[in-house]
Amino acid sequence: MALTNTQYNSIMRLYEQRQTKNRHLRDERLHYVYNHVTGYRNLDESVATLSVAQGKKMLNGDLNALSELKERLHKLTSDKRKLLCDAGLPFDYLDPIFDCPDCQDTGYVNGIKCHCFRQAEIELLYQQSNLKEVLEKENFNTLSFDFFQGEDLATFQTAVKRCQDFAHTFSHSGSNLFLYGTVGTGKTFLSNCIARESIESGHSVIYFSASSLFDTLSRNAFDFKNQETLDYLYNDLYNCDLLVIDDLGTEQHTPYNVSRLFTCLNERLIRRKSMIISTNLSLPDLKERYQERIFSRITSNFEFCKLTGPDIRMYKKRLTNRK
Structure with missing residues (x-):
């Protein structure tokens, strides 16, 4: 996702907060160990003393000083870990603490945004678009079967x-x-249920209505200044764990939109990245609107799930008007 400076700084503040929190947690652990594990502080302090002493030897030309330092530091590390274990603590109790070990809470791995940073981007944009509030209301826990009867149920x-x-x-x-x-x-509701479940299990999810997706793509396509934004958008459309395109068929039917849909489908299928598409179109209407090459990719690569029954939105509206 292409972030504004404000959005980027907001995410980086989260990383700073994580780093500060974890430093404090390690300091608290160290304080506990110094006060409750006899001999640990002395071993810890001897590391600095040893390093200085061996450093002087190296400066004086002692060729064995470095290897001797490594050997003695290894022994000190083993002794410290044994003290921790004897005190009933994990041997790595005082190792650096990270929410994300992959990037060590910096947001980047070898200059590339970490997966946790990408997820933070998506969650931030969800939050700012109010989708987070939607998913709090529309999820498997709030799902109801009360609006269906008989075969529809x-x-x-x-x-x-x-x-x-x-x-x-x-x-x-x-x-x-x-x-x-x-x-x-209930197609949109069920899409939201899956989106919520997926985000909570740590997967990156991008959710667009068909009309807003293709409006966004076309709005940026012919403006050179927005090329970076478009590149980021395509990268996420092609590579996020789950892409949800809701209400396919409500977008303007133009050659450009049809072409973008084909490309998006094709790229994600090549990458084996999952999609959910919902539509009010019947299958014959879908084939007529998008022609064979898109229709065949959908029918060959998607599991089909047909929903029938009353218009729940209209039913709820009537109930509200009666009150």
Whole structure:
């Protein structure tokens, strides 16, 4: 994601807070050990004394000083770890503490943004777009079967089970899900349920309505100043763990949008990155609107899940008006 300076600084402050928190935690541990593990402080202080002494030897031309220093430091480390274990503490109790060991809470690995930084970007943008609030209301815990009866209820129960299974397995299988059916039957709700479950399990998720996705792409496509923004967007569209495109068919039907959809599908399929697409279109309408090359990729690579039943949004609206 392309961040503004304010957004970037906000994320970097989080890393600074993590570093400060973990330094304080290690200081507290060290203070505890010095006061409760007899002999540890002396061993710790002897490390500095030894290093200075061996350093002087090296300056005076002692060729064995460095190897001797390494050997004695190794022995001191072993002795300190043994004291910790004898005191009932883990041997690595005083090792540096990191929320993310991969980047050591810097946000970068070899000059490249760490996976934890990428997730922080996405979560920040979710939060600022209010999607976080949506997912707090629309998730598997708030799901209700009360709006369905008979055959529609059985269909919805089956759809929920398939969505739950997808949320738990997509990252291993690289599978894709296509939700289709009439208006208001729960497709967007179920997409949100999966998105919430995926984010909570540590996966990067990007969620777009079809209209906002293609509007964003076309708005940046022909402006050279926005090339970096577009590059970041495509990178995340192609590489995030899960991409959700909601309400396919509501975007403007233009050659550019059709081309971008094909490219997005193709790139993610090549990378074996999972997708969820929802639409109100019937399968014949889908084929007619997007033609064979897109239709064949969807039918060949997606699990289909059809939803039927009443328009839940209209039903809720009528209930609200009666109150």
